[in-house]
Amino acid sequence: MDQEESSQLRLEVVAPAGRVFEGGVQMAVLPAVTGELGILPRHAPLVAQLSIGRLRALTVDGDWLTFAVAEGFAKVQFNKIIVLADAAEEASQIDVARVHKSIEQAKQRLEMHRSGAVPEGEDVDPYREQLALRRAYNRLKVAERPDK
Amino acid sequence: MASQRDIRRRIASVHNTRKITKAMEMVAAARLRRAQQRIEATRPYALNMLEFIGQLVNYLQVDLSLHPLLKPHAHLKKVAVIALTADRGMCGAFNANIVRRALDRVNTYAAEGVESDLVVMGRKGVSTVRFQGYKIDRAYLDVTERTAFLEAQALTNGVIRRYANESIDRVHLVFNRFKSPMEQFVTDQVILPIQEEITGQYCPADAQEHMDFLFEPDPETILADLLPSYVEITIYRAILEGMASEHGARMTAMRAASEAADEMINDLTLAMNRVRQASITQEILEVVAGADALSG
Structure with a gap:
């Protein structure tokens, strides 16, 4: 596979808060619900549902980039991968201290909900807290072991 | 004297x-600028999402009106009204306008014998609504830009589940649309059933010829998951627009x-x-x- 052709594959990672990554890659590994999906240049058109997990991409410079992504979708067409994720963060950008804080907070609120000790005037949506917790754990995993 | x-x-x-x-x-002006940028930043995601849905609908040639989130319910017995207000005051009539509009909606339905569930975001809205003697079904407080999408998903999850199993028959979203910092523009929008204009129109012409896609898993499952995502992004944008309007209103006030x-x-x-x-x-x-x- 020559450099020229491989560099034609483009990856775009888009989250609701904005575009997280856009650039040429040699290869990308997507966390599809059916298992990891490796995409090389000239892949057949594909639409995949993504689960929470880790997205990896080999840049044209030969570096591996790792992203923590939440649920979403990916489309491969015309040598372009568009990833639409509920949340996406590059491993080196993840603020571990903040992740720990959100885990702590989510746990605390779930516990309040479970024991029925929600303070007056407050409200807890357990679905929201579980979502936050799952994402935080994924971010932690990716931040600590981006290559594993 | x-x-x-x-x-x-x-x-x-x-x-x-x-x-x-x-x-x-001055703080409000700075925050307003950031909030405006944040609204702008959601565009790529929202546009791609619409294109995705358009393509899939085209590919599957499905009758979308059969999808539980697009199918209007024959009888209105219960509705949900979501009001997006701010956590803080000192922004003129911003919160009061939204609350009034939402409660108007509730009262109009009540006059027709339709029950309403109130879902309120923001401390100001929650306390005003409670003070006026209405029961709040669920409250979301301390929403920040960072957690806004998470809240939008949680909100969506709650209403979608109840809409699909027919325990609610329509969902209204009352929020302040952001037009300009000076203008206050309270909107009352029906978000469920999903209004049909979203499908089809965002399908680019070249995509239709190359629709030989592989699907992981099957296309029906993916479409079923895309539609809630559309509702999520709608609510998310509404939250961001509300925040921008709040800063605009505070700046003016x-x-x-x-x-x-x-x-x-x-x-x-x-x-x-x-x-x-x-x-x-x-x-x-x-x-x-x-x-x-x-x-x-």
């Missing part, structure tokens, strides 16, 4: 208030307050000078009278 010292004290106090309102105005303070300082300074002049005149009169008495 107030003494010189009293007036001077009042001027100093108004000065301090003005400092605060001026600072709040605080500017008005600063101007009022300026005016008050002017009036008070004038009053003080008048008092000062009066006392000087008084003194001169006394001195002259005293001199007259001596020479007389």
